[in-house]
Amino acid sequence: MEKVIMKEVKRQGELALPLILANFLIFTIQLMSVISVGHINHEKLAGASMAISIVNAIGFSVLMGVSSALDTLCGQSFGAKQHNMVGLHMQRAMIIIVLVSIPLAIILAFSGRILVLLDQDPDISMAAQTYIHYMIPSLFAYGLLQCIFKFLQAQNIVLPIMLSSGITALFHGVSCWTFTYKTSLGYRGAAVSVSAAYWFNLVLLMIYVGLSPLCKETWSGFSKEAFNGLIGFLKLGIPSTFMVCLQNWQFELLLILSGLLANPKLQTSLMSISQNISSLVYTIPIGVSAAVSTRVSNELGAENPRAAKLAILTAASTVITEGLIVGLAMIAGRNIWGHAYSNETQVVNAIASMMPWIALSHCIDGLQCVLLGTIRGCGRQKIGAFVCLCSYYMVGIPASILIGFVFNKKVKGLWIGNICAIVVQNVVLLVITVFTNWEEQVSSLLRICLFIRLKLNLNRDFFY
Structure with a gap:
């Protein structure tokens, strides 16, 4: 049993570590842009921060x-060795992504x-709109890029994702400095560099998929x-979208609420930087969530429910340990974080007072992340969307x-409310996961796969 556990730890490590680094590198694209704006013009920082939050909420989410x-679709198809379906699912997603963008x-x-x-501050709102205009081209690239990420991830091909993200981060560092400091664009140049970075990353991975022998079968x-079955894809894509959006929109509501507090420029900047x-x-x-989602979907597709359960337990143990370590480190360095975003003493001190609460939310957020990854791996996004709706909005x-507002704790109070939602979500998702019949999940998957095959054959006969 110990060998089986260590084998699962190794598998998840090989998946999770490159994905963690890739996610970090992709995140630095927006982070570097916000930092650049903060050091150019403090007044524009709130606008740029809000702009990125709005693009994340309305667009990227x-x-x-x-x-x-x-x-779900690529992971389970690959696990069931339906390799041609992996590519077809990605193409359907790309078609819908372009139409939605x-x-x-x-x-x-x-x-x-x-x-x-x-009722947001007019100056901040219009500065945000200007910044957003230059980020609109990134929408199309970001959506297509996510499709390729999922396509490769389902096949356990993650090193190219990490490498392309690293090259893109370097490219963005140069372009952000150039557009922001060496052109007349100023803070708008930071937004231009974000769009350029996403398109650059997309081109790199498209070349890899087209040339790599590892993707030959898929x-x-x-x-x-790919134009057949778009409606069928949406039956899973729509609840998937609600599950992600309901979670992310809650953060944007908190940002809007922070703009209604006294001294909105400071409070909005504080909330945005905290997020x-x-x-x-x-x-x-x-x-780790991406890794467990892949492992669960692969194992369910391969009809191995016990391996799926082991993957969940391993991932949960990992994030709980990570949360404690990182949370304590965040608290220990609470006086340092603010200097990366602003030279204003008031902003730096405000961020330091928020760090213990940000650390606490991180400690408990990891388990929720893994449980939602499990939901995606099983294809139970409708349940995930309902849980997100109840926990965050009720x-x-x-x-x-x-x-x-009532207790006058300002941004700190808004953040504590978010912690309450995470706790409720963790409890509900944990109960659902513990009481799931994994053998029944495999049986349901087999019925769905059979239905998709029959549907595709009927559509193909009609098309021709």
Whole structure:
């Protein structure tokens, strides 16, 4: 048994470590841009920070949600050795991603006016809109990039993701400095560099998929069969989108609420930076989440329910240990973090007072991340979406408003409300996972795979 556990630890480590590093490197793209703006113009920092939050909420979250259906579809297809289906699923996701990106881009183009209607500071809102205009091209690249990530991840091909992310981070460092400091674009140049970085990364991975012998069985070029089954893909893609968006939108609501507090420029910057720091350390559990999602979907596809359960237990143990270590390190260095974002003493001190709460949320957030990864691996996104809805919007947001406004704890109170939501979500997801019949999950998967095969054959006969 010990050998089996160590083998699973090794498998997850080989998946998670490159993905953690890749997620961190991708995150630094937006991080470097925000830092650049903060050191150019403190007044524009709030606008740029809000802009990135809005793009993440309205744009990237939706696209990530759509592509998350591939965690289930590609992972289980690869585990069941239906290699041709892995590529077809990715192509369907890409078609939907492009179609969805068009209305999202239109909405983002008018985001500043929407923020003003939500009673946000007009100067911050219009600065955010200007920044967003230069980030709109990144929408299409980001969505397609997520599809390729999921496609490779399902096949346990993760080193190319890490390497391309590293090369892109270097490219972005140079382009961000050039566009921001050496052109007349100023803070807008930071947004231009973000868009350029995502397209650069997309091109790198497209070349890899087209040329790599490792993708030979799963990728044979674009096929008109990808246009069949789009509705079927959406049956999983829509709940996947809601599951991701409901979680991320809650953070954007907190950002909007912070803009309603006294001294909105300081409070908005503090909330945005707190979320930024949280997202930075969140790259660790999200890498483990991706690994467990892949392992669970692969093992269910291969009809190994016991191996799927072992993968979940291993991942949960990993993130709990990681959360304690990283959380304590964040508290120990609480007076250092603020200097990376601003030279203003008031901002630095405010961030230091927030760090214990950010650390606490990170300690408990890892388990939730793994449990949601398990949900994706099983294809139970409808359940995940419902749990996110109840925990964040029936518990988290009301608690944030109560503690932040009524008890006058400001941004700290808003964050404590978020912690309450995570606790509720952890408890519910843990109960669902413990009482899941994994043998029944395999049986359900076999029925779904059979249905997809029959449906594709019928569509192919009709098409021809």
